[in-house]
Amino acid sequence: MVTLSPNLQAKLSQPLKIDSFEVKSRVLQSPLSGVTDLVFRRLVRRYAPDSMMYTEMVNATGLHYVKQLPKIMEVDPNERPISIQLFDCRPDFLAEAAVKAVAEGADTVDINMGCPVNKITKNGGGSSLLRQPEVAEAIVREVVQAVDVPVTVKTRIGWNDQEITILDFAKRMEDAGAKMITVHGRTRAQGYNGNARWEWIARVKEVLSIPVIGNGDIFSVEAAVKCLEQTGADGVMCSRGTLGYPFLVGEIDHFLKTGELLAPPTPIQRLECAREHLQALWEYKGDRGVRQARKHMTWYAKGFVGAADLRGKLSLVDDVNQGLDLIDRAIENLVQNGYEPELEADSSFALV
Numbered sequence: 001m002v003t004l005s006p007n008l009q010a011k012l013s014q015p016l017k018i019d020s021f022e023v024k025s026r027v028l029q030s031p032l033s034g035v036t037d038l039v040f041r042r043l044v045r046r047y048a049p050d051s052m053m054y055t056e057m058v059n060a061t062g063l064h065y066v067k068q069l070p071k072i073m074e075v076d077p078n079e080r081p082i083s084i085q086l087f088d089c090r091p092d093f094l095a096e097a098a099v100k101a102v103a104e105g106a107d108t109v110d111i112n113m114g115c116p117v118n119k120i121t122k123n124g125g126g127s128s129l130l131r132q133p134e135v136a137e138a139i140v141r142e143v144v145q146a147v148d149v150p151v152t153v154k155t156r157i158g159w160n161d162q163e164i165t166i167l168d169f170a171k172r173m174e175d176a177g178a179k180m181i182t183v184h185g186r187t188r189a190q191g192y193n194g195n196a197r198w199e200w201i202a203r204v205k206e207v208l209s210i211p212v213i214g215n216g217d218i219f220s221v222e223a224a225v226k227c228l229e230q231t232g233a234d235g236v237m238c239s240r241g242t243l244g245y246p247f248l249v250g251e252i253d254h255f256l257k258t259g260e261l262l263a264p265p266t267p268i269q270r271l272e273c274a275r276e277h278l279q280a281l282w283e284y285k286g287d288r289g290v291r292q293a294r295k296h297m298t299w300y301a302k303g304f305v306g307a308a309d310l311r312g313k314l315s316l317v318d319d320v321n322q323g324l325d326l327i328d329r330a331i332e333n334l335v336q337n338g339y340e341p342e343l344e345a346d347s348s349f350a351l352v
């Protein structure tokens, strides 16, 4: 049984204020490279119309050398609120990229200071900025100067267990002009392993005045409420929990606003969503979209008899109609086997 304390409920009923920009939801969809394109965000937004969403991270140096904006930076004019996330270590290129992000429609510009991937950190971007706080500060100052939308930062708690520097780092970001910080409660060395250490998010919240968003291991309404209760954070950001499950942000938002738990989608509803996702990715990106859709479809195909077999087939799809047929046949099978219309209340989907 999930419940919200009255204090928390009162706080969460207020909009999230990112400087002068107000967001009517305390639940955010994180940036996920290779996932949170315009198509995915449209699905998430159907269930969470008020939530802040993020593009995949965009390389500012890359942007400096190209005329045309990359597809990952594309924003639908109707999708708000939206943040474009940038990564790099060069303040000048990031400032230039931020101007382009605002021209594309970004309500806020987010700087990635948490990515653990070698390719990014060896060039001075992502979480390596935790080890170069002066550079991170210079980045925030220069980007703030360049644009008139709020500049925000997403980071981790430190480089490794010996260097948990987030308290000093977060304060520096605030002093440099960041208007919100999202803290993923893991070190860079942890990657995505072990538990997110929400206790550090609580400590960051104690030392900052700008909003602090808790991130890491928000896989359910229950986890979101626990994180908000334990950290005092101003909101939560969902990440891996949304893979194959674009319903999560909306489920949490609905609970925070009403105190009601929504019934989880049935396997059939999830497969219908997979179908729509595949079709839309194909329309948006052609064959490349179909290849990208493989992983999404395997994430959706969970929690019913025959799911493993279906995942194996979906992971090899290279033609849109082949994928649609596989999904249609799986839906028919579920209907024939009496999976309609609803799941038992305690059914849960283990995602990721």
Ligand SMILES: Cc1cc2nc3c(=O)[nH]c(=O)nc-3n(C[C@H](O)[C@H](O)[C@H](O)COP(=O)(O)O)c2cc1C
Residues within 6 Å of the ligand: 030, 031, 032, 033, 034, 035, 055, 056, 057, 085, 112, 114, 115, 154, 184, 192, 196, 215, 216, 217, 218, 219, 237, 238, 239, 240, 241
């Ligand atoms: C596939 C994948 C792609 C990601 N891409 C980004 C990204 O582009 N920018 C970013 O700031 N974080 C990125 N992250 C990190 C997530 O936003 C989030 O901080 C992390 O997964 C922790 O949350 P979780 O434990 O709920 O998954 C990515 C994570 C995954 C698994």
